[in-house]
Amino acid sequence: MKNRIRELRTEHGWTQAALADRLDVSRQTVNALETGRYDPSLPLAFRLARLLGAPLESIFEPDEEPETAHAR
Template sequence: MRNRIRELRTARGWTQAALADLLDVSRQTVNALETGRYDPSLPLAFRLARLLGEPLEAIFDPDEQDAAAPTR
């Protein structure tokens, strides 16, 4: 899933470590989120949205592969 976490974090002048401290996760988790290697849990996604002052839809965007997946 694509996201704007890095863009929003750097616009606020925060390092990955600073964002990790605010979210109570490791810096490696922030890095994995930013690079798309890890999709956050729903509670973590809501914490990110609240902290960044953005709606979830403004932070996370499913990529074409996710959008093309059939629904059940």
């Protein structure tokens, strides 16, 4: 999943460690989130959105569009 966490974090002037402290996670978790190696749980995603002051949809973008169900 693509995300704008690094961009928004730097706009706030926070280091990875500072964001990690605010989220109560490790700096390594923040790094993994920013590089796309780890997708956050829903509660963590909501905490990120609140802290960064942005809607979830503007922070996270799926790699691919989900398939739509076809009517039968």
